[in-house]
Amino acid sequence: MLVNGAGATFPYPLYSKWFDEYAKVDPSVRFNYACIGSGGGQKQILEQTVDFGATDSPMTDENLARAPGKILHIPTVAGAVALTYKLPGSPRLRLDGAALAGIFLGEITKWNDGRLLGLNPGVNLPGADIVVVHRSDGSGSTHLFTDYLSRVSREWEARVGRGTSVKWPRGLGAKGNEGVLSWVKQLPGAIGYAELAYVRENKLPCAEIKNAAGAFIVPSLESVTEAMVAASIPEDFRFSMANAAGAGAYPIAGASWLLVYERQRDPLKGRKLVEFLNWASTQGEAMAPALDYAPLPDNLRTRILQRIKTIRY
Amino acid sequence: MKSERLWRPAAGERVFQWLVTMMALGVVALIFIIGRELAHGSQPALRRFGWRFLTGAEWDPVSEQFGALPFIFGTVVSSAIALAIAVPPSIGTAVFLTELAPRWLRQALSLFIELLAAVPSVILGLWGIFVMVPWLREYLFPLLRITLGFLPLFQGPIYGVSMLAGGIIIAIMIVPIITSVSREVLRAVPESQREAAYALGATRWEATRIAVLTYAKKGLLGAVILGLGRALGETMAVTMVIGNRPEIAASLFAPGYTLASVVANEFTETPPGIHLEALFELGLVLLGITLLVNALARLLLGTLPGPAVSPS
Secondary structure, three states: OEEEEEEOOOOHHHHHHHHHHHHHHOOOOEEEEEEOOHHHHHHHHHOOOOOEEEEOOOOOHHHHHHOOOOEEEEEEEEEEEEEEEOOOOOOOOEEOHHHHHHHHHOOOOEOOOHHHHHHOOOOOOOOOEOEEEEEOOOOHHHHHHHHHHHHHOHHHHHHOOOOOOOOOOOOEEEOHHHHHHHHHHHOOOEEEEEEHHHHHHOOOOOOEEEOOOOOEEOOOHHHHHHHHHHOOOOOOOOOOOOOOOOOOOOOOEEEEEEEEEOEOOOHHHHHHHHHHHHHHHHHHHHOOHHHOOEOOOHHHHHHHHHHHHOOEO | OHHHHHHHHHHHHHHHHHHHHHHHHHHHHHHHHHHHHHHHHOHHHHHHHOOHHHHOOOEEOOOOEEOOHHHHHHHHHHHHHHHHHHHHHHHHHHHHHHHHOOHHHHHHHHHHHHHHHHOOHHHHHHHHHHHHHHHHHHHHHHHHHHHHOOOHHHOOOOOOOOHHHHHHHHHHHHHHHHHHHHHHHHHOOOHHHHHHHHHOOOOHHHHHHHHHHHHHHHHHHHHHHHHHHHHHHOOHHHHHHOEOOOOOOOOOOOOEOOHHHHHHHHOOOOOOOHHHHHHHHHHHHHHHHHHHHHHHHHHHHHHOOOOOOOOO
């Protein structure tokens, strides 16, 4: 029996591991996953060409209304977007929402701007131009970062807004996380955003970002999980954890979801899918940290398991 | 018995003709199907934006403002730069291969040109990111700014990724196709033309210029048009070095964005909606530009004197 899914690329390494491991648990079912991006995942589940979708940004009300049945968002893991940069000596920078919005809006153009110096006393910031690097391809990371910027800067919200693709006021567009990092590595004075796992793998510096509680937090699995614990999560699980409350919460973090229909058309497939979701939300979660993904906190996991019970097949 | 023997070959002949005709019609049908799918997919965008789509310079998925102008500009300018850089060396190489090179060198050089054609776009793009762009940023662009910086074309901040980098990488990709087609065209020039020139006392270069190049003008233009066609659609290598910024700037050092690049970048992650339809419309615009360029090329080739040695 083959169960087909498609969607986001961010959680793919973890999902891939899950499918491999689950084949040992239940050899009668095989999972197939196509990395076509969150937009593709949403499109395919709407058209029912796949059994489940995967997305880094929740579906809009409009698109949910177009679905032939009720679609459930099942959160699986969370990740962080880290800010990385190329400065002489690779100092550890502290940035806050206002500074980031200023930089990406093009209002703060030089590294030795007063606002940046104020946040980083004792760091020798050069008088060089800031070269902004962002994603050119539509991406869950962009959605997460712009969601965060919209929450911390009214001007950003008005001028740019949030989305998987936005109109960037300034900067170079690079393809993929790898693209952003290759430019940040090369261009002196560059600053860019990328998934935490990629930044760590490339051994690049990460900025500490000021969270809603006022503390400067390093992006890590722990600080992401803390953001999730504190986040207020509505009934339908479509939530944003950007700028979450919580003393140790990292403010630029977000979840990834699986999209399934509440009513499954095929009873056998539906049963297998539900069994897999239960396994993923329990045993699967334990595999997440090894691959640099933040597993879901217990309170959320309980709610998810309850929600999975409502799937009819 | 006799009638059977006469009947079978004729039927086979008809089947063969039918099959070949269907394949040819299939190609034509494919173009129409592609055009129709693009038009269908972009319907709502076509209705909402109308002709403003071609003149609008904003690409804002959040406020749903979509205009194709920066991408049209990027595609046209990067292709123009690519032609300017690629055509002289390509035709020069073709002339060298047909007129001047000794046989052993001819084969070796042809092999290298074919190898260049075989390099996948993505690989060339990777080379572009890690080798070409740093070199441009550290050596060529500052040099251009020092020598030609009085022109607005060579002003502004230097990142390396730029419209010019995009044009250069496209040039590298189209050199093989222009060279090989030009070579065929030049080879097809009858020997009598050259002999006549030599008989009149022409030097090597004069014979080449007067007898060969003039005769082959139409075919060479055909080769250039083929190169242009490839340049317009080139996607992966370009998007890796052009900077992906939908802005119309005077400077070649500034980042740019082409129609093919933006579709490749944004299509997969875009959920259904007006943004996706606008991307379909960009595809339609690119198809339109390609067809327009080909039509103009045919017209141009028609007005030129000389035999139709163009292999296209």
